[in-house]
Amino acid sequence: MTPSFASARAAVRRGRIVTAAALAGMAVVYLLALRYTPVEAHQGLAQKIFYLHVPAAWTALLIFSLMGIVSVIFLWLHDERLDLFAEASAEVGLMFSAIMLTTGPIWAKPIWGTWWQWDPRLTLTLFLFFLYVGYLALRSSIHDPLERGRFSAVVAILGMLLVPFIHLSVYLFRTLHPKPVVLKPSAPSLPPEMLRTLLVAFGVCLALYLGLVMMRYGAGVAERLRDAGGEAGEVPDAA
Amino acid sequence: MGRALRLALAIAGKDLRAELRSRTAFLSAVVFAALVLVIVNFARDPTALPALALAPSALWITFAFGAVVALNRAFAVEREHAALDGLLLAPVPREALYLGKLLANLAFVGTVEAVALPLFVLFFDVPLGHALGGLLMVTALATVGFVAVGTIFSAMAVRTRFAELLLPVLLLPFMVPPIIGAAGLTSRLLDGRPWSEMHGMLRLLVLYDIVFVTLSTLLFPAVMDE
Numbered sequence: 001m002t003p004s005f006a007s008a009r010a011a012v013r014r015g016r017i018v019t020a021a022a023l024a025g026m027a028v029v030y031l032l033a034l035r036y037t038p039v040e041a042h043q044g045l046a047q048k049i050f051y052l053h054v055p056a057a058w059t060a061l062l063i064f065s066l067m068g069i070v071s072v073i074f075l076w077l078h079d080e081r082l083d084l085f086a087e088a089s090a091e092v093g094l095m096f097s098a099i100m101l102t103t104g105p106i107w108a109k110p111i112w113g114t115w116w117q118w119d120p121r122l123t124l125t126l127f128l129f130f131l132y133v134g135y136l137a138l139r140s141s142i143h144d145p146l147e148r149g150r151f152s153a154v155v156a157i158l159g160m161l162l163v164p165f166i167h168l169s170v171y172l173f174r175t176l177h178p179k180p181v182v183l184k185p186s187a188p189s190l191p192p193e194m195l196r197t198l199l200v201a202f203g204v205c206l207a208l209y210l211g212l213v214m215m216r217y218g219a220g221v222a223e224r225l226r227d228a229g230g231e232a233g234e235v236p237d238a239a
Numbered sequence: 240m241g242r243a244l245r246l247a248l249a250i251a252g253k254d255l256r257a258e259l260r261s262r263t264a265f266l267s268a269v270v271f272a273a274l275v276l277v278i279v280n281f282a283r284d285p286t287a288l289p290a291l292a293l294a295p296s297a298l299w300i301t302f303a304f305g306a307v308v309a310l311n312r313a314f315a316v317e318r319e320h321a322a323l324d325g326l327l328l329a330p331v332p333r334e335a336l337y338l339g340k341l342l343a344n345l346a347f348v349g350t351v352e353a354v355a356l357p358l359f360v361l362f363f364d365v366p367l368g369h370a371l372g373g374l375l376m377v378t379a380l381a382t383v384g385f386v387a388v389g390t391i392f393s394a395m396a397v398r399t400r401f402a403e404l405l406l407p408v409l410l411l412p413f414m415v416p417p418i419i420g421a422a423g424l425t426s427r428l429l430d431g432r433p434w435s436e437m438h439g440m441l442r443l444l445v446l447y448d449i450v451f452v453t454l455s456t457l458l459f460p461a462v463m464d465e
Contacts, residue, residue, distance in 0.1 A: 075458075075461050127412050127415065130408075130411075130412045131412055133408070134405075134408045134409045134412065137405060137408055137409075138395070138396075138399065138405060138409060141399040141400045141401055141405060142398070142399050147398070150461045150462065150464065151395045151398075151399075151462065153461065154391065154395065154458045154461055154462055155392075155395075155409060157454070157458060158388060158391075158413070158451070158454060158455070158458070159412075161450060161451070161454060162412065162413055162416070165416040165443075165446075165447055165450075166412075166415055166416060168416070168443060169415065169416035169419040169420060169443055170415075170419065172419065172420070172423060172439055172440060172443070
C-alpha cells in the first residue's frame with residue numbers, strides 16, 4: 001500500500017478507536033485492582049500501584065526492543081515506513097517509561113521508605129528514559145529524513161544492546177526490588193486474582209501502545225507527504 | 240585485512256599529525272581534565288570526606304568528561320572545508336575509516352588520560368604503587384569501550400544541530416556500564432583487594448568492548464552513507 005493522505009487519515013481514525021478502547025480498558029483495570037484483587041498482606045493498598053507500574057515497565061522495555069529490531073530491518077530494507085513506526089514507538093515508549101518512573105517512587109516511598117533507590121531495575125528504567133529522550137533529541141535535530149532514519153536506527157540498535165549491559169552492571173551494586181514473581185522458571189508466585197489482573201493490565205497497555213502508535217504513525221505519514229508534496233508543488237487533498 | 244589496517248593507520252596518522260601541529264585541542268582537553276579534578280576536590284566537604292575516599296569517583300568523572308570533550312572534536316575537524324567528503328570519496332572502506340578514527344580517538348583520549356593520571360595521584364595523594372599495572376589495564380579496557388561508541392556518535396552528532404550538546408546526551412548512558420566496572424575495579428585495586436573480587440567487573444568490561452567495537456564497526460557504514 002503506497003502511503004497517501006487518505007491512508008494516513010484512516011490510520012489515525014483506527015488509532016483513535018483502539019486508544020479509546022484501551023483507555024476504557026484502563027478503567028476496568030482500576031476496577032479489577034480495587035475490587036477484585038485481594039489486599040496484599042504486608043504492603044496493604046500501596047501494592048495496587050503494581051497493576052500500573054509493572055505493565056508500564058514491561059511495555060516500555062518491549063517497545064524499546066521492538067524499535068531495535070525494526071531499526072535493524074530498516075537499515076537492511078530502507079523502507080521509510082519502518083522508520084516512521086520506530087519514531088512513533090519511541091514517543092509512546094517515552095510515555096510508558098515516564099509512567100513507570102513516576103509510579104516507581106510513589107510506590108517505593110511507603111514500602112522501601114525512600115523515594116529513590118539505585119536498584120538495578122529502577123536504574124534500568126531511568127536509563128531507558130534517557131535513551132528514549134536521546135533518540136528523540138537526535139531525530140529532532142536532523143532535517144534530512146533519510147539521514148534521520150539511518151542515524152536514529154543506529155542509536156536504537158546500540159541502545160537495545162546497552163540495556164542488558166546496564167542491567168548487568170548495576171546488578172554489581174545491590175538490589176531492593178523483590179525477586180521476579182511472574183517471569184521466572186517456576187510457576188508465578190502470585191495469587192491468581194492478582195496475576196489475572198496484571199495480565200489484563202499488560203494487555204491494556206499493549207492496546208494503548210497500539211492505538212497511540214497508529215495515530216502517531218498516521219500523523220508521521222501525513223507529515224512526510226506534506227514535506228514531499230511541498231517540494232513537488234502538489235497540494236494535499238482537503239482534510 | 241592487511242590493506243584495511245594500513246588505511247586505518249594512515250587515517251589515524253593524519254588525524255594525529257594534525258593534532259600535533261596545532262596542539263590547541265590537546266592542551267585544552269588536558270587542562271579541562273585537570274580542572275575537573277580540581278572541581279571534584281573542592282565539591283567535597285574536607286571535614287567529612289577524605290580525598291582518598293573520593294579518588295575513584297574523581298578519576299572516572301574526569302576520564303568520562305575528558306573523553307566527551309575529546310570526542311566532540313573528532314569529527315568537527317573533518318567538517319571544516321568539507322574534509323569528510325574528501326575522505327568519503329577516497330577508495331577507503333567505511334570500516335577502515337571507522338577503525339582509523341577509533342585509533343586516533345583512542346590515542347587522543349589515552350594521552351589526555353596519561354596526563355590526568357599523575358595529576359590525580361598528586362591531587363588526591365593516592366598510594367598507587369602496587370595498583371598501577373592493574374589500573375592501566377582497567378583504564379585501557381574501559382576507554383576502548385566508550386571511545387568505540389563515542390566515535391560513531393561523534394560522526395553522527397557533528398552533522399546535527401547542537402552537536403556539542405547532543406553527543407553527551409547520547410553517549411553518557413553508554414558510559415555507565417564501563418564506568419561502573421572501572422570505578423569499582425579502581426577502588427578495589429587501591430584497597431588491595433584480591434583478584435577474586437574483580438572477576439565479574441573485568442568480564443563486564445571485556446564483554447562490553449567486544450560487543451560495542453564489533454557493533455560500531457558494523458553500523459558505521461550506515462552513518463557514512465551518502
